[in-house]
Amino acid sequence: MPVARPSRRIAHLDMDAFFASVELLSYPELRGLPVVVGGARIAPPKKLPDGRHEFARLKSYSGRGVVTTSTYEARALGVFSGMGLMRSAQFAPEAFLLPACFDAYRDTSRRFKAAVAQIAPTIEDRGIDEIYIDLTELADATLPLVRRLKAAVFAATGLTCSVGVAPNKLLAKIGSDLQKPDGVTVLLPEDVASRIWPLHVKKINGIGAKTAAHLEKLGIHAIGELAQTSVDMLTQHFGPRIGAWLSRAANGVDDSPVVTWRAPKSLSRETTFERDLHVRHDRAELSRQLAALCARLAEDLNKKGYAGHTIGVKLRFADFHLVTREITWPQAMFAAESLLHAARHCLKRDLFSTTNRQRIRLLGVRCGALTDREQTAVDSAPKSRQGELPF
């Protein structure tokens, strides 16, 4: 006889248009207007002698930045996260453009999470602007509890959030998106057919553009259609693991626990150049950039107390083709010079043999197979000899 799992009560809390909302706290005069946050290298608004600010407009932007977040007013004009800023200017040329200020977002993030933890301490961090909360052990009824959480978040940050509550993370996440902004959605198992099945399969966390397109080709658009599809059929197209998962997810089944802490697996730094750099003609600049990335990565490792055995490089070429190379050493590294030495080791000439691999738009360095720094006796740079390197 199967043992009945005790029913859980999981919340997903998602801050509303987070980065843009934090910015509006600093610039309340932009409230109600289309505002876009993005662009790594743009200057913050200039303060005029009379105390007002001079803001940049989207149409005046030139560069390779993308939209990090936009206000709901900007979204109404067709400007969404991930869109190139130059392209989004076609939809909303007069929208205001602010540079991302990550220190401020991290600080606000800490405050909203601390406020939630005062009420419900079992929290899974899902990035800067969202968390899962396990409410199972709390005595309070759901709606009053969620109202308290939202009030605490607002008191700590001045910002609103949207919350979904359900028996598992999968449904809670879908729920928090159903009424945005400043919404609350409670889903019960018996709501799956009426409220989840009509939604598009992309609403399931883990089904992205590729899987959705594949499902579309099979004539599967809504989650309900996915739920009606046999596991055999899904396994044929997506493999046994993903096939089984798709079927369970479409039926609202998810046993994954709320994980309160995870050790980091890797740290990385990368940069997209303002113009594509040529392997030979811009050799000196590429070399400087690689050294700078290694220095920043070493700082990160130092701050967090890690060293790593695996060092990798990432290159995106002008045609957007992506290549990664990595190498694992017996000794863990953390010093900038060691990272640089290992990163150079990954860069071999054959990476640049074809003509469409001559110009590089992005360079990255990654450190994986992390260990605690205390257990790393000495960071000795790998002693292997290096032949001629591209940069």
Added chain:
DNA sequence: TCTGGGGTCCTAGGACCC
């Protein structure tokens, strides 16, 4: 006028060992 930066997890093949 395309397409940031920081992550996680999965797959698949080859090396190597028992």
Added chain:
DNA sequence: TCTGGGGTCCTAGGACCC
């Protein structure tokens, strides 16, 4: 000489998420 499985580690790429 030919022929096994099973297991782990490493590497490259890809899908996905915030």
